[in-house]
Amino acid sequence: MLFNCVLSLILVRNEYVLKRSDYIWQTNVITTEHQHLTTSHDYKGGWSFYLVLAGIVTTLGSSLPVGYNIGVVNTPAEVIKKFCNESFISRYDVVLTEQWLNVLWSSVVSIFIVGGCTGSILGAVLANSLGRKMATVVTNVLSAAGALLFLLCERVNSVELLILGRLLVGLSGGLTTSIVPMYLTELAPLRLTGALGVACPMGVNVGVLVGQVMGLDFILGRNEDWPYLLSVYAILVIICLPLLFLLPESPKYLFVVKKNEERALKELSRLRGVSPSVLSEDTELLREELRAAEAARAGEAAWPLAGLLRDARLRLPLLLTCAMQAGQQTSGINAVFYYSQTIFKQAGLSVKNSQYATIGCGFINVCTAVLMLKLLPMYGRRPLLLGSIFSASVILAALAVCMIFMNVVSWMPYVCMIAVLSYVLVYGLGLGPIPYFIASEIFEVGPRPAGMAWGSLANWGGNFLVGMSFPSMREAIGPYSFLVFSAVTACLFIFQKMYFPETRGKTPAQITQLCSRGMQSKPLLVQDNSHV
Numbered sequence: 267m268l269f270n271c272v273l274s275l276i277l278v279r280n281e282y283v284l285k286r287s288d289y290i291w292q293t294n295v296i297t298t299e300h301q302h303l304t305t306s307h308d309y310k311g312g313w314s315f316y317l318v319l320a321g322i323v324t325t326l327g328s329s330l331p332v333g334y335n336i337g338v339v340n341t342p343a344e345v346i347k348k349f350c351n352e353s354f355i356s357r358y359d360v361v362l363t364e365q366w367l368n369v370l371w372s373s374v375v376s377i378f379i380v381g382g383c384t385g386s387i388l389g390a391v392l393a394n395s396l397g398r399k400m401a402t403v404v405t406n407v408l409s410a411a412g413a414l415l416f417l418l419c420e421r422v423n424s425v426e427l428l429i430l431g432r433l434l435v436g437l438s439g440g441l442t443t444s445i446v447p448m449y450l451t452e453l454a455p456l457r458l459t460g461a462l463g464v465a466c467p468m469g470v471n472v473g474v475l476v477g478q479v480m481g482l483d484f485i486l487g488r489n490e491d492w493p494y495l496l497s498v499y500a501i502l503v504i505i506c507l508p509l510l511f512l513l514p515e516s517p518k519y520l521f522v523v524k525k526n527e528e529r530a531l532k533e534l535s536r537l538r539g540v541s542p543s544v545l546s547e548d549t550e551l552l553r554e555e556l557r558a559a560e561a562a563r564a565g566e567a568a569w570p571l572a573g574l575l576r577d578a579r580l581r582l583p584l585l586l587t588c589a590m591q592a593g594q595q596t597s598g599i600n601a602v603f604y605y606s607q608t609i610f611k612q613a614g615l616s617v618k619n620s621q622y623a624t625i626g627c628g629f630i631n632v633c634t635a636v637l638m639l640k641l642l643p644m645y646g647r648r649p650l651l652l653g654s655i656f657s658a659s660v661i662l663a664a665l666a667v668c669m670i671f672m673n674v675v676s677w678m679p680y681v682c683m684i685a686v687l688s689y690v691l692v693y694g695l696g697l698g699p700i701p702y703f704i705a706s707e708i709f710e711v712g713p714r715p716a717g718m719a720w721g722s723l724a725n726w727g728g729n730f731l732v733g734m735s736f737p738s739m740r741e742a743i744g745p746y747s748f749l750v751f752s753a754v755t756a757c758l759f760i761f762q763k764m765y766f767p768e769t770r771g772k773t774p775a776q777i778t779q780l781c782s783r784g785m786q787s788k789p790l791l792v793q794d795n796s797h798v
Contacts, residue, residue: 312455314539320453320513321462324446325469327506328402331409332439333473334499335432337628339375341481342492346428347371349492353425370425377429378436379730385440386722390571390715392441394523398449398516405445406507408438413500420493431496442466443702444722448714451706452516453537455548460642460770463703468635471698473499475628482621521552522559522711551773558775559712574716582781582789583708586766587717588724590651590701593758595728597658598751599693601736602665603627606686612672613679623683627690634694646770647700647707654696655759661689662752669745701725707769708777765789 350370354360362370385405392401415431418424447466454462476499481487486495514537520530531549535542542549574580606627610620641650665685672678701721709717739747767780767789780789 313458314537316514316537316539317453317458317462319509320450321465323506323509323513324402324450325465325472326502327510328405328409328442328446329466329469330473330476331435331499331503332442333470333475334477335378335412335435335439335473336470337474337477338481338495338499339378339477341478341487342489342495343371345489345492346374349420350374350425350428353423356423374429374432376730376733378432378439379726379733381433381436381438382440382443382726383723383730385437385442386444386719386726387440387571388437388719389441389444389722390719393445393448393519393715393718397524398445398452398519399510399513400515401441401445402449403507403510405438405441406503406510408434408441410500410503410507412438413497413503416496417493440722440726443470443725444715444718447703448706448718449516451703452518452711452714453514455538456551456771456773457643459703459707460647461639463706464635464638464642464699467699467702468632468638470702471628471631471635471694475625475632478621478625478628517548518552518555518711522556525556554773554775555711558710558778571716571719574713574720577713578784579778579782580709580713580717581784582765582787583705583778584717584720586762586781587701587705587708587721589758589761590704590766591721591725592728593655593755594697594701595725595732596751597655597693597697597755597758598662598732598748599698600729600732601740601747601751602686602689604736605669609669609672609679609682609686613683627687630687630690631694631698634691635699638695638699641695642770646768647704648766648768650696651700651766652696652759652763654692654698654700655755655762657692658689658697659752659755659759661685661692662748662755665689666745666748666752669748672745704769707772708774708781710774710778714774 347367347370351362351367354362389401392404396404412431412434415427415434419427419431443466447463450462450465451459479485480495480498486492486498514533515529517530517534517537520526520533524530530552531542531545534545534548534552538545538548574584603624606624607620610623611617615623638650665682668678668682668685672682705717705721706714736747739750743750765781765785765787767777769777777789781787
């Protein structure tokens with residue numbers, strides 16, 4: 267009896283499976299036919315495996331090392347100075363005076379910025395000649411080479427290797443800020459360009475924080491550990507470098523610059539994880555950018571850096587990009603971090619706790635970058651950027667006043683500490699991340715590498731300007747330096763408020779059209795009439 271019941275159940279189940287299989291087959295046929303009959307508007311680009319992988323790999327392997335090399339060098343400064351002096355004594359029989367030792371240390375620090383400026387200029391060339399992906403590979407190779415030199419410099423007793431290593435990581439940093447945001451935003455569908463654009467500045471912020479944490483005494487902050495402290499980021503670079511070869515090349519680069527339609531559509535299909543038959547909307551956007559590029563440059567794919575200066579249609583986008591990038595540095599973020607430990611000490615914190623508080627500022631910077639992943643799609647670029655710039659200008663002025671009266675009023679150091687934390691917070695909600703990727707949303711594919719290069723150069727140039735002028739300003743006018751930063755930031759606010767259009771949901775061709783009349787453009791009056 268039991269056997270018969272089981273046999274009956276098996277027969278019933280098999281009959282059900284056969285009928286259901288037949289139903290599923292018929293449904294799949296109907297669905298397949300329906301997919302071919304419908305337009306691509308049914309497909310809305312979202313997160314895919316390769317898109318997420320690209321964000322993770324470039325953030326950890328390319329962007330994080332840039333921030334790490336910015337934030338790590340201050341902790342072992344005195345130990346490295348001692349190494350430089352001892353190296354000169356043993357190799358050249360020369361004892362460096364305090365003045366010349368400071369000059370040598372300034373060279374070690376500033377050569378990083380020189381490399382960054384050089385890398386920014388080369389970024390446009392490499393992005394067009396090698397492609398976005400392979401140019402990113404080059405940045406990782408340079409970064410790993412710099413780490414190797416940091417490991418070797420003490421063993422071979424060579425200050426020259428230390429300086430060369432700093433030059434290489436600076437070169438890698440300039441290439442990264444010029445290429446990686448462009449690569450990620452070209453991979454992303456239109457509605458995700460902001461989220462992918464934030465990945466690079468978020469990686470830089472995380473790198474600065476990691477550099478500060480790794481410099482703590484109980485990790486790699488001991489005197490004898492400084493070569494490992496400078497080079498430990500290479501672990502991430504080595505892990506991420508092979509994964510870069512798995513990523514797709516930018517379909518926009520292949521389609522517009524290389525004019526390889528077949529490979530572009532193949533890479534686009536792999537990137538989106540769907541059949542090319544449902545990507546006609548993405549394909550049409552590629553054709554639109556190709557037509558715009560051919561109309562602007564008569565079919566010439568490569569845009570030289572000087573070409574952007576000569577093209578009247580692109581002058582306002584270039585000014586907006588460079589002003590944003592330079593303003594990010596001239597807003598005084600590095601000066602605020604410089605003064606932060608002094609402020610925290612005067613508020614009653616110990617030396618170690620002041621260091622922890624400074625790390626806390628870096629943690630706030632990272633948290634705001636993560637928060638921007640949610641805020642950018644909701645509120646767009648313009649409101650966040652203008653709100654951040656305006657708030658930063660006001661807080662900088664307040665910080666200057668508080669620091670002037672720090673030794674007069676007992677509770678003023680606490681107000682200064684709140685001002686520092688508030689500044690770091692509002693900086694991270696717009697002025698920090700948005701300038702990094704905005705050129706990739708303003709410029710079309712053809713002039714985009716040159717636009718990104720100019721923006722990155724402005725950023726590193728602003729960094730160099732503040733680095734060179736701030737020590738003299740600090741000596742001459744002290745806390746009033748922050749009034750200068752406040753005034754410069756206020757000017758940036760006025761310019762961006764007058765001319766910067768909202769880029770969310772718009773193609774670069776539409777933004778270019780809005781700004782095509784240069785300083786006579788009225789992009790804020792007509793942008794509401796443009797549609798994706």
